[in-house]
Amino acid sequence: MWVVLALVPESAWSAKIGDVAEESSLGQQAFRFLSFRDPSVRYAVIGSVMLGISCGLLGCFIVVRKMALVGDTLSHAVLPGVALGFLCSGVSASGLFDWSFEVANITKNPALIFCGAVVAGVAGTFLVNTLKQTTKIKEDSALGLTLASFFAVGICLLTMIQGLETGNKSGIDKFMFGQAAAIGEDDIRLMLGVTLLIVAVVFLFYKELLVTSFDAGFARSIALPSQWIHHGLMLLVAFAVVIALQAVGVVLVSAMLITPAAAAYLLTDRMHRMLFLAVGFGVVSGVLGAFISFLKPNIPTGPCMVLGASAVFAVAFFGGPRHGVLTRWWRHVSRSKRVQRENTLKALFQVLERRDAQPEESVSLKELAERRRETLDDVSGQASALKQHGLVTLHEEGNKILFTPSGWQLACTIVRNHRLWELYLTNEANIAPDHVHDDAEQIEHVLGDDVVRELERMLDDTTRDPHGRAIPGFADIHKPFAPSAPGPSGYGRS
Amino acid sequence: MADTPATNGVNFPLEIHDLTAGYHKKPVLWGIDLQVPKGKLVGIVGPNGAGKSTLIKAIMGLVPPSSGWVKIFGKPYNENRRRVGYVPQRESVDWDFPVTVMDVVMMGRYGHVGWFKRPNKADREIARDCLDKVKMLPFAKRQISNLSGGQQQRVFLARALAQESDIYFMDEPFAGVDAATETAIIALLHELREKGKTLLVVHHDLPTARNYFDQLLLLNMRVVAYGETEEVFTYDLLQKTYGGRLTILSEVADAVGQRAK
Amino acid sequence: MSEFIPAFEWQRVMVEPWAENLSTTFWIVLMGFLITAACGLIGNYLILRRMALVGDAISHSVLPGLAIAFLLSHSLNTLPMFIGALGAGILTTVLIELIHKKTRVKQDSAIGITFSTLFAIGVILISFGQTDAVHLDAECVLYGEIAFVPLDLVQTELGPGALSVVEKIPGLNSEIFLNGNRLTIAPPSVIRMAVVTGITLLLIVVFYKELLVTSFDSGLSSSLGINSTVVHYALMAMLSVIIVSAFEAVGAILVIAMLILPGATASLLAHRLPPMFGITVVHALLSAVGGIHLATWLNCSPAGAMVVAGSVLFGLAWVFSPSQGLLRRWLGRELDELNEEELDRLAKGV
Incomplete structure (x- = not known):
């Protein structure tokens, strides 16, 4: 045209x-x-x-x-x-040789x-x-x-x-x-x-x-x-x-x-x-x-x-x-935020585990801060991030923190990933039990469902991790969830 | 062995604790623990992709570790570089480079010479001696591209000798060399061991590994076994080392690598 | 064709430049020699490190550095120019690294993108400032103005006492330096280039x-405690300084030839670095002298002619090189079947 x-x-x-x-x-x-x-x-x-x-x-x-x-x-x-x-x-x-x-x-x-x-x-x-x-x-x-x-x-x-x-x-x-x-x-x-x-x-x-x-x-x-x-x-x-x-x-x-x-x-x-x-x-x-x-x-x-x-x-x-560099940077930032959330959830889980308590019980932010070895301000920031994602609820003017069912499931999954990986490194890769924790801290956030299935298939006994702690299993993850909420009311059951 | 606390560097020229390292954040080695006693000739064996070269590069700081530490004679590598000799894989350099055999061996002395100074007569003597030891003295003035594979390897060894180090790391010194050179190299390694040097040698040939080395490090992304050759060279342990890679370990390493991209 | 290629008159081409235009010729040849020598010396390392094309990239991308330095300082003084060129050189190195480390674009494309972008910026800046930038125009960017070098001489008037002393020094008592009682020191660009060449030589020796x-x-260097990254950046910085000092005389592109040709010629003829440096310097001298005659004969750009002369020298080395020469190949394969002893002699003899 x-x-x-x-x-x-x-x-x-x-x-x-x-x-x-x-x-x-x-x-x-x-x-x-x-x-x-x-x-x-x-x-x-x-x-x-x-x-x-x-x-x-x-x-x-x-x-x-x-x-x-x-x-x-x-x-x-x-x-x-x-x-x-x-x-x-x-x-x-003008001719062949006449140029x-x-x-x-x-x-x-x-x-x-x-x-x-x-x-x-x-x-x-x-x-x-x-x-x-x-x-x-x-x-x-x-x-x-x-x-x-x-x-x-x-x-x-x-x-x-x-x-x-x-x-x-x-x-x-x-x-x-x-x-x-x-x-x-x-x-x-x-x-x-x-x-x-x-x-x-x-x-x-x-x-x-x-x-x-x-x-x-x-x-x-x-x-x-x-x-x-x-x-x-x-x-x-x-x-x-x-x-x-x-x-x-x-x-x-x-x-x-x-x-x-x-x-x-x-x-x-x-x-x-x-x-x-x-x-x-x-x-x-x-x-x-x-x-x-x-x-x-x-x-x-x-x-x-x-x-x-x-x-x-x-x-x-x-x-x-x-x-793209910015895109990747953004992905990186959101990923590290997720890792942060998952770590806080895990800490919450561990506090409850140490108390031998039920998932419906609440934890004070102070306890959580001690567990994470962080200041109260940091932890309350993380807690509100968790709340935004519907993983926990906050009570008593934000001083008590409580799992929602989805939060509990995620926490169990992370802890399970962590301990399965530790078990795998110790049993299959012959790495000393005192060395596996640091690696597992990284890997727990990366393990996909299929790798976890493979790990389950490969490991004979998945009830205890190398340090003797219980690995949360299917029953824990899908525990019927009945919060005896100490706070203002029937939270959690969705 | 893993649980003994880190001791001073006198007894253990090389100590590695919980080293995880790899390329572009993708781990190749997981949780390596190692304590190598003085005066030992250690073979590092394992299948392709097991991280043998990576281990040496991680010790030398050429590959950044993501966790753990390495100590050479009780100090970080950077403070004890002078005591470390390194023989890279032959293919890692350009053999058309315009230097003679003597020049290459001289490079081993550079660490002793220091900035702004030229190598002196004593350095030159040492370099000549080292060349003589590997029977390459007649080739001193030759340009390095005119050498056979075995001769190239001998030149690298001579250069390592000239470094006068106390601990040596060698990456596949037997790869692609003739039988005569192989015998000469192993004799030299034994001689160095007699002098109380510690040697870690990456090796890919299992049958000869049994005869060559005092100790073996069986490596496959993690330490499968480490100890005296006769103790470690068993069917079970070798099966464990060579019985395929730990698929999950490499899958997860890939996932971590992907994330870093 | 005679209009285009003038006849080769011995007197005009070979004698007159030295007999009648001595002072012009001398400074042009000296400048050409200094540039080619400095570039050739550092070029040897570029070739050995497989970085010849990084040299190509930096030679293009010093242009925006120069242009910005010029626009900011409104002068062609040495200091702002060096700073601009250094900045541009380091920026180029960093950008190339950044593009090829952070993305999947490979190094060759990264080099191409970086230098073309920077060069384009430079050309546009120059076109904007063209009215006042006398020395920085498009032609200068392409092939420099080495012919203008002698126009700008630093001269000093001598008193009668000093004059008589100077006249007694044999080298100085010639029309290059002495015109009446005026003593010519040198064109400033030649002085600058001489200093840069001297520093390059000194650094290479030290x-x-x-x-x-x-x-x-690089594995060994790290085990010896030599930081190869520092050496790399120092080399790039030196390269930028050399390129910018040569820029006015030979432009951005011909300088690539001066970086690579001497080293490549030397690598065909010698097997050790020190003799290679010697050949580099000889090559620089011959191409500068050859270039001036070629330029006089054909009436073309002296800088371009110097590179052409250098290429001819490279071609000769390629044909006659004892180890890799074409002649040796053409003479047949029997040379490859020489016995061990003769091979030894060949290897040593060269």
């Missing part, structure tokens, strides 16, 4: 982005962008979308194959190719630049592989070396081009940090073609890519040519890098491969969801970057896109539902 | 043992 729009020339709005930028306000610029009537805006947006799709798709495989820095190397290594492609446009051949080079003929020809860049990228990966195979140089050094050497050659060529007397060199410095506004109609056609190719290949070879990424050894064993798949993937990455160059620039294009995919990787465990998410993130950060650099034309597009992607990553890093 | 052990076997 957009594509069709973009290809319709619209002379009234054909001024390049930035021309009007100086005089117009931010609001006007934003309106110009959002109204979408300017072809260069359309090109920029469509370009960013293509870029987001192709980089997002391939980035996922790059990230799961741990090749992020191969992508980085590849993206720097294309620079001499870009320069050569640019130069080649000045070559005209001439005219500086004046040099133009920014996307197809030539594309070819040059792909050749340079492939040469770079080839160099890395050869270095690894023939010398003892390790992969990281080989990558860094290739990256910087190719880049240096590119820099030399670029500075040489800048010394030439031609009016058409303006486009090429945009390849460094990217300028989405410099995307032209030819670029868009190329991007469209390459993106379609990438989508088609990923769609058709999804299985093969997945298997070789996950387990190359297995892939070989089922006769998949993983080497060729690897090379094919690298070629596609080279394609994606090259079409992204114009918008993001040589230096930062690898970020558009890595960052959206890594953010997606934090959010899901399924490869196909990761692909969709990464494409989404890539497109969003691409368009956002194009928008911002449109508002402030002296800011290159690449860094804006990259920061957009980094922002998405930061959100996933902190707030991801499963792996 | 802490040779500690760096060696922590790089080779």
Whole structure:
């Protein structure tokens, strides 16, 4: 839809982005962008979308194959190719051996630049592989070396081009940090073609890519040519890098491969969801970057896109539902609160046990505080937390504490877990009885029902723990509960 | 043995009390108690994943303990590093590293040399002697990548010797070495024991373990047995050590590890 | 093509830089040599510790540190720049650790995300401050302005007495240093780089043992009581300082080549660290001199040309290396079947 729009020339709005930028306000610029009537805006947006799709798709495989820095190397290594492609446009051949080079003929020809860049990228990966195979140089050094050497050659060529007397060199410095506004109609056609190719290949070879990424050894064993798949993937990455160059620039294009995919990787465990998410993130950060650099034309597009992607990553890093740092921190906090509650319940149980009392009897907070070796304030705080969860009731102005049936059950379960684990460590793992308590303090909160069943099956006699105390059994947990409440009334029976 | 109170470090160069340790909070070793007397050659045996290497790393503080303590000659490891020699697994270093055999052995002396100083002639002499002991002196100037597996192991041993420690921890020194090297290593270990050094050696081969070591530590996530070889090397105890992992113990360890994530 | 690649005129390319533009050439070559030497020395350790790409990351991410230091202090003074670069360098190391320890994102992606984010921030800051930031523009970020180094000389006028003394010192009595009665000391960036290179060399000599052990076997280093985390961060701090001193001259990306190329060349030719350091320094010198001639010939960026010259030297080492060289491979497998004695000699001889 957009594509069709973009290809319709619209002379009234054909001024390049930035021309009007100086005089117009931010609001006007934003309106110009959002109204979408300017072809260069359309090109920029469509370009960013293509870029987001192709980089997002391939980035996922790059990230799961741990090749992020191969992508980085590849993206720097294309620079001499870009320069050569640019130069080649000045070559005209009138016969097989009759070539001439005219500086004046040099133009920014996307197809030539594309070819040059792909050749340079492939040469770079080839160099890395050869270095690894023939010398003892390790992969990281080989990558860094290739990256910087190719880049240096590119820099030399670029500075040489800048010394030439031609009016058409303006486009090429945009390849460094990217300028989405410099995307032209030819670029868009190329991007469209390459993106379609990438989508088609990923769609058709999804299985093969997945298997070789996950387990190359297995892939070989089922006769998949993983080497060729690897090379094919690298070629596609080279394609994606090259079409992204114009918008993001040589230096930062690898970020558009890595960052959206890594953010997606934090959010899901399924490869196909990761692909969709990464494409989404890539497109969003691409368009956002194009928008911002449109508002402030002296800011290159690449860094804006990259920061957009980094922002998405930061959100996933902190707030991801499963792996996010804040989420995990929150889970940790709520877990330690639960452990705290369970420990207080356990102490309550132990006070009653020592008294040889019934679960319906109340305990004073003072007793509980002595048992926990904590201050009265701490304990009353914990008691009100327990009350909030419906595990205990408080009486006599909060000085007496009383189990509810569910509280009693939980306390029994915890104590049972603790003592079963102690029994297991002593009987089955031969650990001295005086050592098992500390471990059990941790483990009692972790044991799941199935592990407890397994422990029960394994241990012959589960009535007494290694220290001779009774392990609360089924009968204790489901004791009929008739509180002879000392407090204001028939609490507890639900 | 577990119930004897901790004594001074003179009789027991290595004391471990109720040590629980593992990676990323996931316990691999549970409630380890150990008191190793002076001048003993102790083999640590157990199945794969039993925590043999982890035990050594926990003693050396390379793996943080979640409970319990370790004492070397009656003091925490940090205060007695100088008396501890360590032979890591061979694969743990990069053998393409640009150093010669002599350089590697010299590293054993660095603990004695101290900051800002260079190793002196005496250090060099000691390093030469140590290389001679493992019969690697002719290779002193060779780059380490040109060594066979057995030779690499000998270099590591020479380096440990150069540390002139009183207690040694060795992680699988017999892994992937030729028969001649194995004999040479065991002779060297016996020689060190005669000098009153204490040696703990992780070993994976049961049949030879019986002949090589004075004492055995049977390990499988916890100490199954520890004592003189002839007492411990029984069918029952070995069955208990190698009879599969304690499935519940590893399940629960996984659960704890998951929680820490 | 002649418009693009000028003819190789011996006089113009090889002689004139030294004969006619001596003072310019000298300072550029000296600066190039100092940068490549300092980077190469510390780069040896990066390579051995498999941290070449952390060097890549830090070289990108000192940019925001520089930009912020510049925006805050409104100057390109040494101190704020060093502080900014140190902060950025340490931040990079910490962020990489944080991302790959706290999440399941692997280290390579963590490196990529960290440096691209910081670099992007740096570029945007620079674009904002472009009007007043003369020395910090996009081109400088990419390939530096080593050609401008000699434009900014610290000179002092000498009285007649001092002048006569100086004239008697053979080294100083040349057009590099003496112009009438004005004695040139050096461009400030060269002085700074010389100090940094000297300190790097000193630290490497003084802490040779500690760096060696922590790089080779971190298990042993901990049993010797050497804290490898401290060594790691110290190395990163030194790296940041070197990169920032080199930044104006060679930019953020070419410096990666200077970090890795000399060490990689040396690792192909030598089997011990001390000779490797020697080769590193020679490589630095040759690539600086080669680069200036290449740049004069092709009329391109001298910093880029120095790296290209360095890459050529690496290529030569790769072909001719006695132990891992391509030539040795091409000459056939019979070399692998040398008898033990000859292998011995080869191992020792190199």
